[in-house]
Amino acid sequence: MKTKLLASLALGVAAVLVALGLRAPTRDAKHTLRWPVMGTRAQLTVRGDAAAGERLRPVVQAAYARLDGLLSAWNPDSELSRLAAAGCTDWVAAASAEVRPCYAAALRLAAESGNAFNPRVGKALRALGVSGGGAYAAFDLGAIAKGFAVDVAAREIVRTCSPHAPPSLLLDLGGNLRVVGEGTWRTGIRNPFDREGPLVGVLALTNGESVATSGNYERFIERDGVRLSHILDGRTGEPVCGVAAVTVVTPPEDGALLADGLSTTLFVLGPAEGTRFLARHYPRALALWIPDTPEAPRIVATRAMARRLAHALWPMEALPAP
Numbered sequence: 001m002k003t004k005l006l007a008s009l010a011l012g013v014a015a016v017l018v019a020l021g022l023r024a025p026t027r028d029a030k031h032t033l034r035w036p037v038m039g040t041r042a043q044l045t046v047r048g049d050a051a052a053g054e055r056l057r058p059v060v061q062a063a064y065a066r067l068d069g070l071l072s073a074w075n076p077d078s079e080l081s082r083l084a085a086a087g088c089t090d091w092v093a094a095a096s097a098e099v100r101p102c103y104a105a106a107l108r109l110a111a112e113s114g115n116a117f118n119p120r121v122g123k124a125l126r127a128l129g130v131s132g133g134g135a136y137a138a139f140d141l142g143a144i145a146k147g148f149a150v151d152v153a154a155r156e157i158v159r160t161c162s163p164h165a166p167p168s169l170l171l172d173l174g175g176n177l178r179v180v181g182e183g184t185w186r187t188g189i190r191n192p193f194d195r196e197g198p199l200v201g202v203l204a205l206t207n208g209e210s211v212a213t214s215g216n217y218e219r220f221i222e223r224d225g226v227r228l229s230h231i232l233d234g235r236t237g238e239p240v241c242g243v244a245a246v247t248v249v250t251p252p253e254d255g256a257l258l259a260d261g262l263s264t265t266l267f268v269l270g271p272a273e274g275t276r277f278l279a280r281h282y283p284r285a286l287a288l289w290i291p292d293t294p295e296a297p298r299i300v301a302t303r304a305m306a307r308r309l310a311h312a313l314w315p316m317e318a319l320p321a322p
Helices: 050-071 079-085 097-112 122-127 145-161 255-281 303-308
Strands: 006-009 030-037 040-047 169-173 176-180 185-189 201-205 210-215 220-223 226-229 243-250 286-291 299-302 316-319
Touching: 030 050, 040 050, 050 079, 050 097, 050 145, 050 169, 097 145, 097 255, 145 169, 145 176, 145 210, 145 255, 176 255, 201 210, 201 243, 210 255, 243 255, 243 303, 255 286, 255 299, 255 316, 286 303, 299 303, 303 316
Parallel strands: 299 316
Antiparallel strands: 030 040, 040 169, 169 176, 176 210, 185 201, 210 243, 220 226, 243 286, 286 299
């Protein structure tokens, strides 16, 4: 349900990944494999060992394909679609064991945020003129499922490589990133007002850390000839105004699932309410907001994120802890 605006590359070669919205440099030899899945593009980038990437690609592909068959709201044959068609109300209990944590996390974020994050906003999207399958109108995990899939793939990579450590690699599914193995990877945050312009800033990620970005400029809704954000406030069903992009970094214990879900939640809540939300529920997460003010661009960040962000393009306000 949202476009991820982050992309990844390791230390030194400049590149622009337009489809995923990120760019970053890399120095070491790296080998990237790409393929379409889950309505977006998957990337597996391995540093130094091309053969390892080829060995691990089937592992990652199988995980993504399996989860797409379980969680897709667009595929009428997916498990989610079948549950919706059957009038499911207890999603966690009815879902397959593997994906119950994804449903549980989505519903937990909804409860914690007072439905700012709401997997049931499909009906509101339909009212705004966005059509989909029958399940799409009832329940949608698009704001969290890709992050969940990245976490599953990361675990399966580690299990496949055991008892040896996995190579240094980066998983990227539609802009949901997670580092696996040792080594530092750098990701750039794209300028939401100029997709070919300089990066807003650069983040360094280490083993197990994840990053996700939600923004209002890749996808949008048109209503009465006016372009609106495709990200809806789950409390009202209305498009969110005032925010251009949100980037979230989560530690290994929270994973890409939480980064994915939080990037939407914090987009809806905005900086002030979002900072209070993080302090209350997810104090280890880092976040920054880019207000939708292209005439005077700036960055608003939690203090921990302000310390992590390098080469900030615009003035940055570090929000005090609540």
